[in-house]
Amino acid sequence: MKLIFERGGEGHRSDFLPKNAFPAVEFEERFQRTEKPALPEVNEVEIAQHYTQLAKQAFGVSNGMYPLGSCTMKYNPKVNEEAASLKGFTDVHPLQPAETMQGVAAMYATLEKYLLEITGMDHVTFQPAAGAHGEFTGLQLIQAYHRARGDEKRTKIIVPDSAHGTNPASATMCGYQVVNVPSNEKGGIDIDLLKEAVGEDTAGLMLTNPNTLGIFDENIEEITSIIHEAGGLCYYDGANLNAVMGIARPGDMGFDVMHMNLHKTFSTPHGGGGPGSGPVACKEFLQEFLPGRQVVCEEGKFRFARQPKTIGSVTAFDGNALVVLRALAYVLTLGREGIPQAAENAVLNANYMRVGLQDVMDVPYDGPCMHEFVASAKTIKKETGVAALDIAKGMIDCEMHPPTIYFPLIVDEAMMFEPTETESKESIDRAVEAIKGICAKAYKDPEELHNAPHHAPIGRPDEVTAARHPVVRYEVKEEE
Amino acid sequence: MGDFIVNTAWEQKQMCEAIGVEKPSDLFNGLPEDVRLTEPLNIPEGKSEAEVLSLIEDMAEQNKVFRTCFRGAGAYRHYIPAIVKNVTAKDEFKTAYTPYQPEMSQGILQSIFEYQTMICEMTGMDVSNASLYDGASAAAEAVMMCRDRKRKTIYVSETVNPRMREVIMTYATAAGAKVETVPACSDNTTDLEKLESLLAEDKEAACFLLQEPNYFGRLEEPQIAEKIVHEAGAKFIMACDPISLAVLKSPGEYGADAAVGEGQPLGLPLGAGGPYIGFLAAKQDMMRKLPGRIVGETTDHDGNRAYVLTLQAREQHIRREKASSNVCSNEALCALTASVYMAAMGADGMAQVAQMSAGAAHALRDALVEAGMEDVTGGEFFNEFITASKVPAEKIEQACLEKGILSGLPLDENRMLWCATEVNTPEEVAKVAAIVKELAEGGAQ
Numbered sequence: 001m002k003l004i005f006e007r008g009g010e011g012h013r014s015d016f017l018p019k020n021a022f023p024a025v026e027f028e029e030r031f032q033r034t035e036k037p038a039l040p041e042v043n044e045v046e047i048a049q050h051y052t053q054l055a056k057q058a059f060g061v062s063n064g065m066y067p068l069g070s071c072t073m074k075y076n077p078k079v080n081e082e083a084a085s086l087k088g089f090t091d092v093h094p095l096q097p098a099e100t101m102q103g104v105a106a107m108y109a110t111l112e113k114y115l116l117e118i119t120g121m122d123h124v125t126f127q128p129a130a131g132a133h134g135e136f137t138g139l140q141l142i143q144a145y146h147r148a149r150g151d152e153k154r155t156k157i158i159v160p161d162s163a164h165g166t167n168p169a170s171a172t173m174c175g176y177q178v179v180n181v182p183s184n185e186k187g188g189i190d191i192d193l194l195k196e197a198v199g200e201d202t203a204g205l206m207l208t209n210p211n212t213l214g215i216f217d218e219n220i221e222e223i224t225s226i227i228h229e230a231g232g233l234c235y236y237d238g239a240n241l242n243a244v245m246g247i248a249r250p251g252d253m254g255f256d257v258m259h260m261n262l263h264k265t266f267s268t269p270h271g272g273g274g275p276g277s278g279p280v281a282c283k284e285f286l287q288e289f290l291p292g293r294q295v296v297c298e299e300g301k302f303r304f305a306r307q308p309k310t311i312g313s314v315t316a317f318d319g320n321a322l323v324v325l326r327a328l329a330y331v332l333t334l335g336r337e338g339i340p341q342a343a344e345n346a347v348l349n350a351n352y353m354r355v356g357l358q359d360v361m362d363v364p365y366d367g368p369c370m371h372e373f374v375a376s377a378k379t380i381k382k383e384t385g386v387a388a389l390d391i392a393k394g395m396i397d398c399e400m401h402p403p404t405i406y407f408p409l410i411v412d413e414a415m416m417f418e419p420t421e422t423e424s425k426e427s428i429d430r431a432v433e434a435i436k437g438i439c440a441k442a443y444k445d446p447e448e449l450h451n452a453p454h455h456a457p458i459g460r461p462d463e464v465t466a467a468r469h470p471v472v473r474y475e476v477k478e479e480e
Numbered sequence: 481m482g483d484f485i486v487n488t489a490w491e492q493k494q495m496c497e498a499i500g501v502e503k504p505s506d507l508f509n510g511l512p513e514d515v516r517l518t519e520p521l522n523i524p525e526g527k528s529e530a531e532v533l534s535l536i537e538d539m540a541e542q543n544k545v546f547r548t549c550f551r552g553a554g555a556y557r558h559y560i561p562a563i564v565k566n567v568t569a570k571d572e573f574k575t576a577y578t579p580y581q582p583e584m585s586q587g588i589l590q591s592i593f594e595y596q597t598m599i600c601e602m603t604g605m606d607v608s609n610a611s612l613y614d615g616a617s618a619a620a621e622a623v624m625m626c627r628d629r630k631r632k633t634i635y636v637s638e639t640v641n642p643r644m645r646e647v648i649m650t651y652a653t654a655a656g657a658k659v660e661t662v663p664a665c666s667d668n669t670t671d672l673e674k675l676e677s678l679l680a681e682d683k684e685a686a687c688f689l690l691q692e693p694n695y696f697g698r699l700e701e702p703q704i705a706e707k708i709v710h711e712a713g714a715k716f717i718m719a720c721d722p723i724s725l726a727v728l729k730s731p732g733e734y735g736a737d738a739a740v741g742e743g744q745p746l747g748l749p750l751g752a753g754g755p756y757i758g759f760l761a762a763k764q765d766m767m768r769k770l771p772g773r774i775v776g777e778t779t780d781h782d783g784n785r786a787y788v789l790t791l792q793a794r795e796q797h798i799r800r801e802k803a804s805s806n807v808c809s810n811e812a813l814c815a816l817t818a819s820v821y822m823a824a825m826g827a828d829g830m831a832q833v834a835q836m837s838a839g840a841a842h843a844l845r846d847a848l849v850e851a852g853m854e855d856v857t858g859g860e861f862f863n864e865f866i867t868a869s870k871v872p873a874e875k876i877e878q879a880c881l882e883k884g885i886l887s888g889l890p891l892d893e894n895r896m897l898w899c900a901t902e903v904n905t906p907e908e909v910a911k912v913a914a915i916v917k918e919l920a921e922g923g924a925q
Contacts, residue, residue: 001586001785004594004823013826016561020832021906022839028860031699033729037601039827044563047823051567051591058587060575068577075484076575079529088540094555094753095889096544097881103542104752114523129613129754130809132796140654169796169806174654178801216511247508248515263809267484270577271813272588273610273773275755291650312650316554316616316643316742317753329536333482335526344504345485345492351507352495368499368507396584404580407797424486425495451781456583461786466778470767470790472607473597474777 001057001457004050005474008042038476057457058272059401065427067353069372069404069416070164070212072242072264074346079333080268080326089325094317098303104321105295105302111328112295118331118339119238119258120251121281126319127292131239133314134259134278135170135206137291140311141257141282142204142233143174144289148309154203154232160189162213162408167206167237176203183410187213187365189223202232209236209253210243210370212408212416214350224254233257241265242420243347243371246340257282266327277323292318345421346371349428353419356432360439364411372418374411375403381413386442386449388413391435393452393460398434481526543752546886548908550844552864552899553695553889554615554641555753556745558723558833559903560821564747567820568813578773578809582788589787592775592812595819596761602725602822603739604732605761609772611815612807615742616644618758619689619719620651621805622740625769626687626715627657633684634659637670639694640719648689662688667858668696668866672704679712687715687737693724696897697841697857697864702734710735715766722746722759722818723837724862726830738762747821748814757814768794771805836902837863840909844900847913852920856895864899866891871919879915887912 042050060066066073084090092101112124128134139157146154157171158179168178179197184190188211205227210216217223224234236250236258242265250258262268263276270276282290291313293304304318334342347370354363354373362376377388392402392415404416419428442449453459487495492504501507508516527535549557568574572587579585579592592610599608612618623634634652636645638661645661652659660682662675670690679685688709692700702718709716717738718731723745731739743757744750762770768791776790796803825833841863848867849855857865869876873890880887885908888898900909 001590003590004819005597013828014561014563014824016559016824016829017832017836017902020836020839020902022836022843024835025838025842027699027728027838030703031728031860033725033727034733035604035730037598037726037730037827037830039598039601039825039830040823041826042823044561044824047563047820048566050823051570051820054587054591055570055572056587057585057590058572058576059581059584060572062571062575066577068580071577073577077482077484079482079532081569081574082533083536086537086540087545088537088543090749090751091545091557092543092752093546093549093551093557093750093886095551095553096546096886097877100544100546100881100886101752103539106539106542107536117522129617129811130807132806132808133613133617136654136806140650143654164808165795165797165800165803166806166808168801169799169803172801172803173651173806175656218510218512221512221514244511246521247517248511249517252517253515261809269574269813270809271811272573272576272591272816273578273812274809275613275757275811275814276809277755312653313643313646314617314650315614315754316641316647316756317614320754321752322749323755325536329532331523332527332532332535333529335481336521336523338481338483338526339521339523341483341485344507345487347507348492348495348499348504349487351499351501355499368501368510370507392581393583396581401584402581422484422486425491453583457586458583458784458786459780459782461582461780461788462778463788463790466776466788466790467793470607470774471777472593472767472774472790473600474593476597476601 001053003474004040004042005476007050008040008046010041012041012043014044064400065423065431066401067403067417067419068401069418070239072418072420074267074420075422076267076269077330080329083329084322084325089322102302107325107328108295109297109302111324114331115260115281118245119281120249122284123287123290124279124281125290125292126279126324127314128259128278128280129315129320130274130276131259131261131278132166132170134280135166136173137314138235138257138259138280139170139174141286141289144311145233145286146203153201156201157203158197158205160207161410162211163206163208164239187211187215188217188219191219191222194223194226198226198230200231202230204233204235206235206237208240210240213365213374214369214372215365216370220253240371243343245343247343257286262323262327267330268323268326275320275323277320342421349419349421349423353417353428353432357435360436372416375415375417376411377413377415380439380442384442384446386446388415390449390452391438394438394449396453397455400431482529546884549886550888550898550900550912551886553897554643554742555750556901557750557903558745558901560747561824563824564817564820568817573816574813579789582786586787589775591816591819593777593787595815596775598819598822599759599761602722603761604730605739606764607767608759608761609770609774611811612758612760612772613811614756614758616647618740618760619644620648621771622717622738622760623648623687623689624651625771625804631684631686632658633682634686635662635688637662637690638664639668639670639696640689640691641695668698669700672701672708676708679708679714685712685714687717689717689719691719693721693862696866697861699860706735723830723834726834738766743818746818748817755811755814757811757818769804772807772810833902837900840900840904841865844898844909847909848916851913851917853916863901864897867896867898868894876916876919879919880912883915885912
């Protein structure tokens with residue numbers, strides 16, 4: 001594929017603007033740019049063709065099955081997009097007077113009410129722009145709480161070894177030391193080791209429940225009370241909320257603060273990596289620390305207000321409003337019955353896929369899973385040399401997106417599947433058959449899998465050279 | 481009610497049989513009784529698509545869309561070519577996630593590589609990441625990445641957008657990092673003498689952040705700042721409006737170590753504040769300190785050009801608590817938007833946008849001064865400036881609102897921060913000047 005810089009040619013351009021109706025401004029010479037930026041020189045026709053060709057080499061939820069564990073790649077409803085393209089939202093300046101953005105305020109207030117009901121929390125901020133950003137924000141609420149009490153000795157955050165990498169990274173950003181707690185044989189937190197880990201230096205615990213193995217920790221209430229008794233607070237990583245929404249609530253499990261991923265659980269598109277939205281919800285006693293401004297309703301009118309002991313702000317304005325709007329459209333569509341039904345079907349699909357695969361792959365944590373499960377290619381690798389990576393690449397030839405691989409770190413040759421509720425039985429059947437075929441091939445022709453994919457636009461790229469000798473931009477200018 | 485669940489009750493039953501449970505809800509039997517909801521959620525019943533849209537249209541109608549807008553302060557209204565929206569609406573881009581599997585994600589990876597190149601060209605830098613959440617959070621990441629064991633203090637000019645400064649303070653407070661504010665002079669530029677004396681006394685200075693054009697629209701003296709900062713052994717970071725870089729000297733030309741900014745002006749709608757995109761680019765020597773995703777070029781086993789996520793040893797999913805940042809999801813679709821915008825406009829088109837914006841802003845300034853306001857910007861500006869007036873700022877804002885105009889942003893009782901772009905017309909300028917004139921002549925009661 002040509003790069004856009006390699007298309008078009010000198011003088012190719014399109015005109016989108018009228019002639020300048022104002023006198024030109026001459027900036028003093030010392031302010032003027034001397035070297036013209038070498039942007040592409042292309043006409044609109046060439047742009048349309050370029051990106052249509054690039055799109056052919058991309059794969060989204062609308063292209064086919066995308067069981068990428070922990071990412072909740074569910075269908076992105078088109079009504080959400082329609083809502084988010086209304087001029088009454090897209091053309092609103094974030095610093096308009098409150099009386100001219102009552103609809104934006106109503107959007108935040110309405111979704112806030114629904115999310116609080118779904119999570120069992122009391123207040124929310126929409127400022128964080130992604131899940132990891134939410135973690136960082138939520139941890140700051142915990143930090144602010146301890147600091148406000150003059151409790152400066154709490155320097156540690158407890159994170160289970162099955163956690164997403166963002167959890168420990170977020171804790172570090174808050175200056176916390178990370179204490180890793182190993183999982184027990186059932187994939188849950190080892191209670192004895194947790195008891196040993198807590199103390200008067202415990203600031204809090206970060207936990208995903210169900211965890212990254214797709215297992216709901218049955219000791220959850222004991223876990224949160226161990227932390228509370230030690231004087232710490234409990235943070236719920238909402239990455240896996242899709243499994244339990246409408247069924248169980250983090251607020252009822254003893255969590256004090258959490259984030260949601262609107263781009264996972266609430267169906268807003270992942271956009272090739274973003275934008276997302278990671279609102280943070282908390283219990284009453286943490287409200288005074290919330291960042292940004294909150295929507296307040298008084299006599300039927302909305303206004304915005306800041307919290308007295310706010311931690312500040314984590315983005316410039318109120319949040320990714322157009323993502324929030326899509327999530328609102330989703331919750332309005334599903335409603336009271338649809339929310340738990342989505343969770344039930346997500347869990348049903350995951351279990352159906354799990355039993356379909358357990359004849360050909362190891363499934364280390366037996367028994368019903370929640371919305372995702374972790375299989376392992378350990379036995380296949382031992383017997384044939386074909387690794388999880390090879391199976392994943394084989395799946396690409398079957399025109400489906402591979403699962404998350406080599407995560408969680410506590411499972412060898414991990415393959416983490418999350419089919420979500422929007423996959424059909426038929427597509428899961430097809431995927432299971434395809435993976436069975438790949439596993440059979442591992443025993444007959446492992447070499448073919450080592451070299452997979454065979455039908456993708458490129459073969460396996462050389463990632464080692466990419467990292468050792470980084471080429472991270474196109475050199476537009478020829479050296480002469 | 482819509483639910484986006486394909487399987488019928490019959491199919492669900494077949495699946496339950498295969499699993500060995502009677503009904504789907506049995507799969508939740510492992511959850512402790514105490515934490516299971518016993519009552520349905522207290523939210524409304526699900527609605528049809530038609531009802532949902534109608535409800536949201538009602539909300540949209542409660543927002544005022546200003547056809548005439550003279551407000552910026554960090555979010556800017558520019559013309560967005562139709563092709564930009566067309567490309568980013570494609571499901572292949574929109575419904576994919578981070579390109580973890582390069583063989584089936586070349587389209588996305590290449591588009592990010594092109595974005596990185598365009599950002600490097602605009603800023604004069606060597607390496608750009610794949611995007612961050614917004615300009616303010618990107619600035620926070622930028623100053624934090626300059627810290628190390630020896631150099632810890634972050635210096636930020638008072639003339640940087642206060643929202644950006646607040647986010648920097650928030651990030652720094654969380655990490656226990658020290659931030660020093662370098663005061664502004666009376667002409668609304670940074671007090672560089674003060675900067676020099678502050679840095680001379682501090683062996684632990686990590687970096688200095690300067691915004692150009694600054695929050696008040698003013699052009700700073702980055703070439704002087706660069707010398708002061710580098711002589712002190714600290715890093716020099718510039719926050720920029722990407723549109724201005726089409727005509728104004730780039731951070732690279734000024735010798736900055738990193739460039740950061742709000743990418744919203746590059747084809748993204750105002751959108752009530754988001755999603756936007758923070759760009760962050762740096763010189764070669766800072767490459768391995770950059771937060772976020774980076775795409776690199778390599779070859780596949782047949783020697784074909786290929787793109788991959790690279791330098792991942794910096795990132796949270798590999799390094800966990802030792803990672804340089806926790807960024808996972810970014811603003812990829814907004815980066816695509818910015819790329820298509822920059823490709824569509826080209827260097828000449830962007831220079832045209834910059835020239836027209838500056839032209840409109842200077843004409844607006846002249847008209848407002850003519851109408852009785854005082855220009856208190858203090859010197860050369862790009863497309864934003866400040867006025868002072870005896871008439872209270874809020875009164876001017878209100879009078880404009882009544883005429884369907886979004887005025888400049890009130891900064892305090894009497895000062896306002898105005899902005900104009902290529903979408904503003906001479907008629908609009910005349911209209912707002914007439915409103916101001918009427919108020920000024922009516923007295924300042």
